[in-house]
Amino acid sequence: MKRVICMSVMMVVMMMTGGLFAQNEEDLNHLLPQINADSVLRTVNDLENFGSRFALRAGGNLEVAEYIVQRLENYGITAVVDSFYNESNNWLVGDYAQWFYNVRGILASESPKDDSIVIVGAHLDAISYDSNYVLLEQAPGADDNASGVAVMMELARICHENGLRFKRDIHFMAYDGEELGLLGSYNDAWKRVESGDKIAVMLNNDMVSYQPDDDWKLTLHWYDNALDIVSRAAEICSQYSNIEPVVPTEEENGNSHYSDSYAYYQFGFRAVFAIEYTFSTSYHTYHDVSDSNNYDFLADVARYNMAMLAAYGELDNTVGVTEHTLTAMAHVYPNPVIDKACLLYQLQENSPVEITIVDLLGRTMIQQTLSIQTAGTHLMELDLSQLPAGVYLCRISTDKGSETLKIARK
Ligand SMILES: [Zn+2]
Structure with missing residues (x-):
């Protein structure tokens, strides 16, 4: 097994219930x-x-x-x-x-x-x-x-x-x-x-x-x-x-x-x-x-x-979804993930970043909010060891949009 080396990042992990997206x-x-x-x-x-x-x-x-x-x-x-x-x-x-x-x-x-x-x-x-x-x-x-x-x-x-x-x-x-x-x-x-x-x-x-x-x-x-x-x-x-x-x-x-x-x-x-x-x-x-x-x-x-x-x-006067307008090019490796993986993403501008792992039913499993990140390439560790095996979606959101990746947890 390849060793996964990541820069350590202070993470705020919170479990959330309810909607991930603003909606009218x-x-x-x-x-x-x-x-x-x-x-x-x-x-x-x-x-x-x-x-x-x-x-x-x-x-x-x-x-x-x-x-x-x-x-x-x-x-x-x-x-x-x-x-x-x-x-x-x-x-x-x-x-x-x-x-x-x-x-x-x-x-x-x-x-x-x-x-x-x-x-x-x-x-x-x-x-x-x-x-x-x-x-x-x-x-x-x-x-x-x-x-x-x-x-x-x-x-x-x-x-x-x-x-x-x-x-x-x-x-x-x-x-x-x-x-x-x-x-x-x-x-x-x-x-x-x-x-x-x-x-x-x-x-x-x-x-x-x-x-x-x-x-x-x-x-x-x-x-x-x-x-x-x-x-x-x-x-x-x-x-x-x-x-x-x-x-x-x-x-x-x-x-x-x-x-x-x-x-x-x-x-x-x-x-x-x-x-x-x-x-x-x-x-x-x-x-x-x-x-x-x-x-x-x-x-x-x-x-x-x-x-x-x-x-x-996008009903007028509601806030709808944003698709692939990001900013961030993102990759996860290795994928499938055993316990931990590296998430690599690029920001075109300085922005706060939120990483959310949801299951296919849309339930939030992990959410990590990072304060302002500088433009450029970032690497962070994703710890999925608490999650059951299966397919998950990883959303990387900035104030300009979001990107979604599919992650398989072995
Ligand atoms: Zn039919």
Whole structure:
């Protein structure tokens, strides 16, 4: 084992509870109670009443997309149907050639802080089959995924009724053809690569309403380019809803591939994917109707999303997150860490520095506040011997921004 030599630094170590980031609590305290079960149920019912939202039925999902456009426009969001043609095949449906209909709604910022955007998205299509995988005519898809579209719509309603403006453009997306292989989200993500869009975060909700009343948990699937986002999402979920967030281990995170956020991740964009912790028993059957689901839970999922939108979209007059604006180039070595490691960071200007180690649920494990550090390179020892093995995030914050590193503790 290599010996780790570090300059000794006086550290103030304190355990902290609660939020790491400043946020305008007042705004959210006013907005979140307006989100309600009746309102999300209305969207679920409307979508269920199409009878089927199977993308390959005659005429496809054009009427569904037009309904979503209409609803968004009623909320003052500029929305269009964005169609595309796809000819392919898969094991379940065989060969197909069809038009597909995404919806893109935009709430433009009046005072953009930068050119990155926040996407809140969900797939609009549905599928159902019997136990022999024979496709069925009825595909109500209440949980999968009218629930995710209902979250998106509820956020649009809250934005409209409160005249909310953000420092980033907010894109409300509904995707067609998810059930055939993430067709709509691949199509949109590719268009965004071509147009050079920058995405601060893509918030994906897919199956977020089936949850027993006594066990409110939400799984937050993550992507390895956005660990800081899932950590923040878990923190926000705990703080602004009654739902217990569950961040899966790497072994349990395989389902991160099976929804629209994965398409964005494949193109290098950052995302987080929320799904009910207790998986629906009606999945892909004609039993997936609104009666089987829990709308108080769904409303609470919408509250988590609203708080994420406020944080990453930067609700005007709130203080949002700062991403990679630092100052500091930082490295930890060795990594994985046995007990102690060296943290190397560079400051471009004199600044106070705060080092915070959080776990993937956003809980602060160690916090060290250093008084003014001079511009230049600094080396300090991180003592992780008190922490259990696992993955942690190390945030180095200065008065100009922060940098987050992933640390594995062996
Ligand atoms: Zn789905």
